[in-house]
Amino acid sequence: MKEKIAILTELGFEEVELTSPKQKLEEQGYDVHIISPNEESSIKSWDKTDWGKDFNVDVHVTEANASDYRAIILPGGVLNPDKLRVSEESIIFLNKFVDDGKLIAAICHGPLILTENGYVGGKRLTSVKNIKTDLVHAGAEWEDSEVVVDGNLITSRTPEDLDAFNGAIIDYLKDTEEQ
Numbered sequence: 001m002k003e004k005i006a007i008l009t010e011l012g013f014e015e016v017e018l019t020s021p022k023q024k025l026e027e028q029g030y031d032v033h034i035i036s037p038n039e040e041s042s043i044k045s046w047d048k049t050d051w052g053k054d055f056n057v058d059v060h061v062t063e064a065n066a067s068d069y070r071a072i073i074l075p076g077g078v079l080n081p082d083k084l085r086v087s088e089e090s091i092i093f094l095n096k097f098v099d100d101g102k103l104i105a106a107i108c109h110g111p112l113i114l115t116e117n118g119y120v121g122g123k124r125l126t127s128v129k130n131i132k133t134d135l136v137h138a139g140a141e142w143e144d145s146e147v148v149v150d151g152n153l154i155t156s157r158t159p160e161d162l163d164a165f166n167g168a169i170i171d172y173l174k175d176t177e178e179q
Helices: 015-027 079-085 088-099 110-115 129-137 159-175
Strands: 004-008 031-036 042-047 050-056 069-074 103-107 147-150 153-156
Touching: 004 015, 004 088, 015 031, 015 042, 015 050, 015 103, 015 159, 069 088, 069 110, 069 159, 079 088, 079 110, 088 103, 088 110, 103 110, 103 159, 110 129, 147 159, 153 159
Parallel strands: 004 031, 004 069, 069 103, 103 153
Antiparallel strands: 042 050, 147 153
């Protein structure tokens, strides 16, 4: 049976920050599920400067079991993490990954949701510069790098860093496969 990876997202996620990791992980043999608190069966992406495509939600967050997943990916986009931050179900789901020490990978504005559960305190990470102050105020050690790996947390800045982000996720999963 294929190992599962969760992508937790909401309306307005940056399209390529979901599609690129999803494709790379599927190429590696992982079963990647889009999970959302949105009540609709599909959610619309943001594509650089305007609305993008609709993507089917595989599992509603209240029906998702974190123990079924090896890792969670948090794409950015301005609207997406702001909506996730106020979704109690999404925070509860994400906290299970934190509690179990599973891989959490966030890009661009994605790390913003991690300020809701105190997870970034004392963590080295990166993000889009727009949320640097939010992350620092939440106790993060922010740095301007294409990818930062701090234990089970992988972060990247923008879509331009997707190759490094995807590579770090795949390397982490391979390195921890037998543990």
